[in-house]
């Protein structure tokens with residue numbers, strides 16, 4: 609049963625990773641010169657809302673986020689109760705990194721960020737149907753120092769969580785062959801850095817523009 613739970617955690621996590629690549633790519637449009645960015649970013653936003661395929665992907669992504677959180681909690685609870693009833697000495701500190709031991713904490717920090725982030729954009733666009741200039745919405749938000757700080761700081765738990773999470777997902781899915789181990793670990797860390805630094809520089813560039 610634990611294998612099933614870990615497989616769900618790995619698959620939902622990897623799906624979210626693919627979403628993040630697309631999301632970061634789209635948000636890199638914000639780095640273009642002001643008016644060019646407005647044109648392309650608003651065209652992307654319109655495409656998001658009018659495409660049925662993208663709408664289906666968005667719903668799968670929401671489900672992945674919910675199941676990822678749920679299964680992370682279930683696995684952690686199971687591990688804790690197993691550890692309590694075991695006589696084995698826990699050598700976690702000696703055997704693993706700070707990141708791998710604090711994935712749940714990092715996950716909750718990211719979840720907190722996602723709630724704020726959804727209130728910033730998703731709620732206004734999808735629920736209130738504010739058909740405003742989305743570029744302007746992002747531009748205005750990233751001219752508030754508090755939000756710049758929140759978005760830049762959130763990139764730290766995101767980067768750390770991904771750097772361990774991606775390689776861990778490959779291990780769970782049995783794709784962590786000895787031959788490719790080093791490569792998968794390297795790709796995970798590079799992916800995590802690009803995603804973390806990428807999401808952190810966007811608010812900074814917009815703020816100082």
Ligand code: HEM
Pocket residue numbers: 631635653656657666669718722725729730733734742746759766807808810811
């Ligand atoms: C520079 C940073 C970011 C910017 C400017 C940004 C911008 C946006 C915008 C404008 C939307 C609403 C799009 C729409 O509904 O039309 C959105 C949705 C979303 N963002 Fe971000 N985002 C950023 C970072 C992140 C990060 C780091 C995460 C995850 C950790 C994230 C997760 C999401 C999710 C899950 C949605 C909902 C997607 C959907 O409804 O299909 N975003 N973002």
